[in-house]
Amino acid sequence: MHILLVEDEPKIREVVTAYLKNEGWEVDCTANGLEAVQLFDGRAYDLVILDLMLEGLPGEEVCRRIREKSVVPIIMLTSKSRESDTIAGLNLGADDYIAKPFRVKEVIARIHALRRRIHAYKADQAKPDVLTFDRGQIVVDLEANTLLVRGVHTNLTTTEFKLLSVFTSKPGKIWSRSDLSYHVLGYRFQGDSRSIDTHVKNLRKKIEEDTKEPRYILTMVGSGYKFAAEPDAKETV
Numbered sequence: 001m002h003i004l005l006v007e008d009e010p011k012i013r014e015v016v017t018a019y020l021k022n023e024g025w026e027v028d029c030t031a032n033g034l035e036a037v038q039l040f041d042g043r044a045y046d047l048v049i050l051d052l053m054l055e056g057l058p059g060e061e062v063c064r065r066i067r068e069k070s071v072v073p074i075i076m077l078t079s080k081s082r083e084s085d086t087i088a089g090l091n092l093g094a095d096d097y098i099a100k101p102f103r104v105k106e107v108i109a110r111i112h113a114l115r116r117r118i119h120a121y122k123a124d125q126a127k128p129d130v131l132t133f134d135r136g137q138i139v140v141d142l143e144a145n146t147l148l149v150r151g152v153h154t155n156l157t158t159t160e161f162k163l164l165s166v167f168t169s170k171p172g173k174i175w176s177r178s179d180l181s182y183h184v185l186g187y188r189f190q191g192d193s194r195s196i197d198t199h200v201k202n203l204r205k206k207i208e209e210d211t212k213e214p215r216y217i218l219t220m221v222g223s224g225y226k227f228a229a230e231p232d233a234k235e236t237v
Helices: 008-020 033-042 061-065 083-091 104-123 160-169 177-185 195-205
Strands: 002-006 024-031 048-051 074-078 096-099 130-133 138-141 145-148 152-154 217-220 224-227
Touching: 002 008, 002 033, 008 024, 008 104, 024 033, 033 048, 033 061, 048 061, 048 104, 061 074, 061 083, 074 083, 074 104, 083 096, 083 195, 096 104, 104 217, 138 160, 145 195, 160 177, 160 224, 177 195, 177 224, 195 217
Parallel strands: 002 024, 002 048, 048 074, 074 096
Antiparallel strands: 130 138, 138 145, 145 152, 217 224
């Protein structure tokens, strides 16, 4: 696995790099946001670990520019730890958000969790390659990782597509936030569901005509969420 680590604190950069390389992963490092974008444009990465307070270009802008061209998993690693900062980071397209101070072993665990859920998704090919809902209004291509909403191609992040694939795997099933966190992020949250809630909110913006009165992803008060539409057909399209 090839990782881009964007971190402005030398000691943190050095320690995190050592741990990543100890896992057998290849690592490119930079402390500059502009250089991070240039590195990303010039090479293929499997994961980006991104600080927000950077020289050259803020981490938020780095994330936005990467998201314009790629769905590569992004883990934000930052001292901005307020709830509003976390939600803002996830809204930009980050897959996970780790606040400083942190334990490097936690970072490694989060990376392995991301890899597990991505690999689990790719391995699950027993389902039809294409699922359609609401008379073709929603078309989910599980093999190509694409989504058509009312005939228009819609870009999803890796986490958003995984969330959608979980919902559409069992239409009508009520998913608790803890279960969604496990299946989508690779770990169960401990008393903090804002990451899942934010990912659901972002997914709704992309598939619902009216997010205030959603038709597809419904909130089940006190229980979690469910995907309300039934598939148009059970056979492979």
